[in-house]
Amino acid sequence: MAYDDADRLMDEMSASLLEVLFSSAPFGLHLLDTELRVVRLNTAVPPVRGSSADELTGRPLREVLRIAEGSEVEDLLRNVLESGEALRGHVVRVRVEGDPQERYFELTAQRLLNPEGRVLGLAGAVIDVTDREREHARVGVLEAIRRRVGRTLDPSVSGEELAGAVVPEFADVAIVEVVDSVLRGDDPPLAPLPPGTPLMRTAFRSRLDDLPQAHPVGTILRLPAPTPFTQALTDLRPRVVPLHPSAPWLSVDPPRATAMRAARCHTLLVVPLALRDTVLGLVSLYRAEPSPPFDADDRRLAVELAAHTALGIDNARHYVREHTVAALVQRRLLPRRPESHTSLQAAFLTVTGADPGAWYDTIPLSGARTALVVGRVSGQGLNAATTMGRLRTVVRSLSAFDLAPDELMARLHDTAVELASERADLPLGDPLRCETLTADCVYAVHDPLTGTCVMAVAGSLTPVVGLPDRTVTVPDCPAGPSLASREDAPFATVEFEVPEGSVLVFASDPRITSSLALSSGPLRVVPDYDRRPLRELCDALVYALPDSLGTGDAAVIVARARSFSPGGFASWRLDADPSSVAIARDRARKQLTDWQVDPETAYNTELIVSELVTNALKYGVPPVELRLIRDRTLTCEVRDSGSAAPHLRHARVVDEGGRGLFIVSQLAHAWGTRFTPSGKTTWTEQPLSQR
The missing domain is CATH 3.30.450.20 (PAS domain)
Incomplete structure (x- = not known):
C-alpha cells in the first residue's frame, strides 16, 4: 500500500x-x-x-x-x-x-x-462512580465508628461517640437512647423489651441549626407503643420508615412527631442496640431534605454500626458494674470518720472520686499518739479494693504492737511480697496473674507531748506540712521501695517538728502534695488555715488545686495539730531504789485526786503503778520515769533504759512472784510495750469516767 x-x-x-x-x-x-x-x-x-x-x-x-x-x-x-x-x-x-x-x-x-x-x-x-463512592462513604462511616466508639468506659459517652461519627456523613439527625438500668451496670433485659422499661436519652446530634428536641439529653422516658421504636425493641430488627404526616403511629408520640415535622425529616432508620438477644438501647437516624432516603445498603450499614456500639456499651457496662462493686467494697473497708485524739484534728477527703486501691486511716496509739496512714495499691476494680483492704488490716494489726514506723513498713512490705507471690501462683488463665502488685504507703506517728511526728515512706507519698507562719515544708524523708517491689533497700524514718496549728496533708497521689508544696500553692493562699474549721479547709484546698493538675482519684488526710493541755499529763523521774515504789504510788494518788478520777479507777491505777515500777526497778535499767496522761483514756507509762521486754506469766500457787503483769492485764483495758532507741516504755490504758 x-x-x-x-x-x-x-x-x-x-x-x-x-x-x-x-x-x-x-x-x-x-x-x-x-x-x-x-x-x-x-x-x-x-x-x-x-x-x-x-x-x-x-x-x-x-x-x-x-x-x-x-x-x-x-x-x-x-x-x-x-x-x-x-x-x-x-x-x-x-x-x-x-x-x-x-x-x-x-x-x-x-x-x-x-x-x-x-x-x-x-x-x-x-x-x-456513584456506587463506588457510596460504598467508600459507608466504609468511612464504619471505620469512624470502629475508631471512635468505645474509647471510653462510659456507656453514655459511647452513644455520643456514635452520634458524632454518623452526623452528617450518614444521617442528618442521630439519637441514642440506652436502657436506664444498663447505664448503672445492671444486666440488660431480654428481648422483647418489657413495656414501660425506662430509657435515658444519652446523645443527640444534628446538622440542622436550632433544631428542637422532643426530649433533652439526660431525660429518662418510657416509649409509648406501638411505634417503630417499640417494634424494633420487640423483634430486634431494623426498620426504614418513611415519615408520612398521616402515619397513625405519630399520634402516639406527639413530642417526637412535632420534632420530626420541625426538622422536615422524610425518612427514619431505627436500629436496636442488642447483644445476644438482650436489649441495651435504641439508635434513631433521620434524613431530611435534600438528603436521599435510607436504602437497603444503609440499613445493613446501620446494623453494623449498632452492633459495634452495643458491644462498646456492654463493655462499659461491665466496667461500671465492677467499678460500682469496687467502690462499695472500698466504702465498707475504709473508716467512715477519722479516729483522733483531742490534740490532733483529722478529716478524710477524696479528690475527683474514689480510687478502689487508695486508702486512708487514723489509728489511736498509746501515749496520746495518733498514726496517720495513706496508701494506694496498683490496679483497678475489685482486685485493687480487696488488696487495699488486706493491707489496711495488716497496718492496723501491726500498729497494735507499737512498732516504729520503719519496722512496721518493713513488715508490711513482707506481707505485700507474700500477696504478690500468691498472685503469681494463680492459674495461667487468670488475668490477675499478669498484673504486677505494687503499693505505696506513708505511715506517720504524731506525738502531741513532744510536738513531733515520726514517719516512714514506701514509694513517693511524702506529706506536706503547713506551719502557722504560712511556711510550707516537705519533710526530707528518704523514700523506701514500693511495697512488694524487688528492691531490697531498707526503710528509713524521719522526725520533724509539728508546732501547734500546723496542718499536715497526706495524699495517695503525689501530684496533689507537689502542688501544695509550690510557692504559690493552696496552703499559702488559703487565709487563716490554722484557725478555720477543718472541713471548710478541706474544701478550700480542693478549690485551690489547679485544673491542669491532671490528678486521678485520690485519698487525702488533712490533719491539724493542737497543743496538749499542760495539766493533762504529769511525769516523775524515780531513783533506782525500792522506796521509789511507794513514792510513785503516792504521787500518782495525788495526781489522780487533782484530776477527779473516780475512786475505783484511781485505786486500780495505784496498783498498776506499783507493779510497773517494781518490774522496771527489778528487771530494767535506770533511769526510770513514771508518766500519767489524761486524754480519752487514762494512760500509765513507765520508762526505763533496758531492752528486755516484759512478758505475762501465770504464776503457780507456790510461786512468790510472777503475778505483776497478770494483775496489770486484769486491771487495765489494754497494755503493751513499745521500744525506742533509748529503751522501752510499758504502758496501760483504762477507761475514764469523771466523778
Missing part, C-alpha cells in the same frame, strides 16, 4: 472510531472549546440522557452535567487549558433530574492542540 493511502486509511479509521465512541460509548464524552462550552458530546450518562445533542451544544459543561461544585470544576479545567497538565480521576457531585440522590462522576480532561500547537479546547470523559 502506498504511503498516501496509508495516511488516508488512518484518518478514516480515526474519524470512524470517533463516531463510534460518540454514538455508543457507555461513558460520557465531551469536546469543549476554550470557553468550556460543549462542542460535541454523547448522551450516555444520566444527567444528559433523554436530551438531544443539539440542544446541549454550546452550553457550559457545568450546566450540562449539573455539577454541584461548578465553579471549582471550571477552575480546574482552565488550569488544564493553560498548563496542559491533564485532569485525571476528579470526582464531582452531579444532580440528576428525577433522582433525589446526588450521583458521583469521575471526570478526566485532556488539552487538544492543532498541528501548529494552538489550543483548540478540551476532551473530557465522564464515568458514573
Whole structure:
C-alpha cells in the first residue's frame, strides 16, 4: 500500500472510531472549546440522557452535567487549558433530574492542540462512580465508628461517640437512647423489651441549626407503643420508615412527631442496640431534605454500626458494674470518720472520686499518739479494693504492737511480697496473674507531748506540712521501695517538728502534695488555715488545686495539730531504789485526786503503778520515769533504759512472784510495750469516767 493511502486509511479509521465512541460509548464524552462550552458530546450518562445533542451544544459543561461544585470544576479545567497538565480521576457531585440522590462522576480532561500547537479546547470523559463512592462513604462511616466508639468506659459517652461519627456523613439527625438500668451496670433485659422499661436519652446530634428536641439529653422516658421504636425493641430488627404526616403511629408520640415535622425529616432508620438477644438501647437516624432516603445498603450499614456500639456499651457496662462493686467494697473497708485524739484534728477527703486501691486511716496509739496512714495499691476494680483492704488490716494489726514506723513498713512490705507471690501462683488463665502488685504507703506517728511526728515512706507519698507562719515544708524523708517491689533497700524514718496549728496533708497521689508544696500553692493562699474549721479547709484546698493538675482519684488526710493541755499529763523521774515504789504510788494518788478520777479507777491505777515500777526497778535499767496522761483514756507509762521486754506469766500457787503483769492485764483495758532507741516504755490504758 502506498504511503498516501496509508495516511488516508488512518484518518478514516480515526474519524470512524470517533463516531463510534460518540454514538455508543457507555461513558460520557465531551469536546469543549476554550470557553468550556460543549462542542460535541454523547448522551450516555444520566444527567444528559433523554436530551438531544443539539440542544446541549454550546452550553457550559457545568450546566450540562449539573455539577454541584461548578465553579471549582471550571477552575480546574482552565488550569488544564493553560498548563496542559491533564485532569485525571476528579470526582464531582452531579444532580440528576428525577433522582433525589446526588450521583458521583469521575471526570478526566485532556488539552487538544492543532498541528501548529494552538489550543483548540478540551476532551473530557465522564464515568458514573456513584456506587463506588457510596460504598467508600459507608466504609468511612464504619471505620469512624470502629475508631471512635468505645474509647471510653462510659456507656453514655459511647452513644455520643456514635452520634458524632454518623452526623452528617450518614444521617442528618442521630439519637441514642440506652436502657436506664444498663447505664448503672445492671444486666440488660431480654428481648422483647418489657413495656414501660425506662430509657435515658444519652446523645443527640444534628446538622440542622436550632433544631428542637422532643426530649433533652439526660431525660429518662418510657416509649409509648406501638411505634417503630417499640417494634424494633420487640423483634430486634431494623426498620426504614418513611415519615408520612398521616402515619397513625405519630399520634402516639406527639413530642417526637412535632420534632420530626420541625426538622422536615422524610425518612427514619431505627436500629436496636442488642447483644445476644438482650436489649441495651435504641439508635434513631433521620434524613431530611435534600438528603436521599435510607436504602437497603444503609440499613445493613446501620446494623453494623449498632452492633459495634452495643458491644462498646456492654463493655462499659461491665466496667461500671465492677467499678460500682469496687467502690462499695472500698466504702465498707475504709473508716467512715477519722479516729483522733483531742490534740490532733483529722478529716478524710477524696479528690475527683474514689480510687478502689487508695486508702486512708487514723489509728489511736498509746501515749496520746495518733498514726496517720495513706496508701494506694496498683490496679483497678475489685482486685485493687480487696488488696487495699488486706493491707489496711495488716497496718492496723501491726500498729497494735507499737512498732516504729520503719519496722512496721518493713513488715508490711513482707506481707505485700507474700500477696504478690500468691498472685503469681494463680492459674495461667487468670488475668490477675499478669498484673504486677505494687503499693505505696506513708505511715506517720504524731506525738502531741513532744510536738513531733515520726514517719516512714514506701514509694513517693511524702506529706506536706503547713506551719502557722504560712511556711510550707516537705519533710526530707528518704523514700523506701514500693511495697512488694524487688528492691531490697531498707526503710528509713524521719522526725520533724509539728508546732501547734500546723496542718499536715497526706495524699495517695503525689501530684496533689507537689502542688501544695509550690510557692504559690493552696496552703499559702488559703487565709487563716490554722484557725478555720477543718472541713471548710478541706474544701478550700480542693478549690485551690489547679485544673491542669491532671490528678486521678485520690485519698487525702488533712490533719491539724493542737497543743496538749499542760495539766493533762504529769511525769516523775524515780531513783533506782525500792522506796521509789511507794513514792510513785503516792504521787500518782495525788495526781489522780487533782484530776477527779473516780475512786475505783484511781485505786486500780495505784496498783498498776506499783507493779510497773517494781518490774522496771527489778528487771530494767535506770533511769526510770513514771508518766500519767489524761486524754480519752487514762494512760500509765513507765520508762526505763533496758531492752528486755516484759512478758505475762501465770504464776503457780507456790510461786512468790510472777503475778505483776497478770494483775496489770486484769486491771487495765489494754497494755503493751513499745521500744525506742533509748529503751522501752510499758504502758496501760483504762477507761475514764469523771466523778
